[in-house]
Amino acid sequence: MIDPALLSLLTASFLFGLSFNAAPGPVWAESLRRGLTGGFAPALAVQIGSLVGDATWAGLGLLGASLLIDSPGxxxxxxxxxxxxxxxxGAQGVRDAFRPHAEATPRPIIGQTRGALLAGAGLSLGNPQNIGVWVALVGVMPSLGLATPTARDLGWFFTGFMTASILWCFVCAGIIALAHRNFSPRAQRLMTGACGGFLLLAGLGVLGDWVRGML
Structure with a gap:
């Protein structure tokens, strides 16, 4: 019989993984931008690439590497x-939105997928705020009945989170593939431009915070 405490931990980590990955953000926008022209494979590649960063920040956070947050440099x-x-x-998305559909023909699938993997990894690794989420999460684990989480507890939590993350990769890519097949070229270009605009605004916001932090 499964330990009720372990089942509760896995359920909580799985649900957290789904909510963490399904929340709209840059990775979602980049997956949609690439998937609208390339379909399932590049959208999935962005999502899979983002797991590199998710796993890195999750591991550091669960290991208590809060010192990274205190390293201003x-x-x-x-x-x-x-x-x-x-x-x-974002600039790429806006540029593609103004291209005639014929000019936006995707590159060969291997090169397209490689670029999407790197994009997903870069977006996730370039978001150090994620480690703050994980450090804070470790602090509320007592509410799950884990007053002093062991390495085993943290391992199971990480497993539940990554299981949900991998599942979401395929769900997200599938949704985007449906849009790729069913939306008109004009609608795809409009959505590509919207994704590009969102990424530009997100980038300006991040750099604005960086400038304020330097002053």
Whole structure:
């Protein structure tokens, strides 16, 4: 019989993983932007790439690496890199929205997928705020009946989170693939432009925070 405490922990971590990944954000927007022209594969690649960053920040947070948050130089560098990447991808989205559909023909699938993987990883790794979420989460684990979480508890929590994250990758890519197949070229271009605009605004917001932090 499954330990009720373990089942509760896995359920909580699984639900947290779904809510964490399904929340609209840059990774969602980039997945949609690439999937609208390339379909399922590039959308999935962005999502899979983002797991690299998710797993990194989750592992550091669960291990109690809150010292990273207290390292202004490192946080500043990551913020600058993440904001710059957002601006670059946003500019690509706006550019593609103004291209005739024939010119927006996707590249060969291998190169397209490689670029999408790197984009997803870059967006996730360039968001150091995620580690703050995990450090805070460890602090509320006593509410789950884990007053002093053991390495085993943290391992199971990480497993539940990553299981939900992997599942969401395919759900998200499937939704985007439906849009790719059923939306008109004009609608796809409009949505691509909207994604690009969202990424530009997100990048400006991140860099604005970086500038204020430097003053």
């Amino acid at each position: 490192l946080m500043s560098l990551l913020t600058l890199g993440g904001g710059t990447l957002l601006l670059y991808m």
